Amino acid sequence: MNQDASGNKTKFVRVWKQLQVDEVKKQLLYIDDLYGTCGNCKKLGLNYLKDKKCPDCGNVFKYLATKVNQPSEIGKILSRIQKEGLDLVLIEREDFEKSSAQDAARDLFKF
Numbered sequence: 001m002n003q004d005a006s007g008n009k010t011k012f013v014r015v016w017k018q019l020q021v022d023e024v025k026k027q028l029l030y031i032d033d034l035y036g037t038c039g040n041c042k043k044l045g046l047n048y049l050k051d052k053k054c055p056d057c058g059n060v061f062k063y064l065a066t067k068v069n070q071p072s073e074i075g076k077i078l079s080r081i082q083k084e085g086l087d088l089v090l091i092e093r094e095d096f097e098k099s100s101a102q103d104a105a106r107d108l109f110k111f
């Protein structure tokens, strides 16, 4: 648990939000641990604490998605983002991939 500047206690609570899948894809960094892959050009080995944008395609990262699903590991990522004061939003990778897949399927069946 953390305290913000006004002394209010803050905790992580998952929020459901409608996102533009195409936009998110362009601003997404897939991470395993500390290192990740650019969602736009698939460049490997990016460090989300240091790489604010992709050195190859110039994408500025706004979202993180991870395969990690243990709450303790997710908690570590969230704490790290907060501690470093990073402007990154962690999204649920499964949700994102499902919505991307739906879009792909829709495109596929568009005649």
Ligand SMILES: [Zn+2]
Pocket: 038, 039, 040, 041, 042, 043, 054, 055, 056, 057, 058, 059
């Ligand atoms: Zn890139």
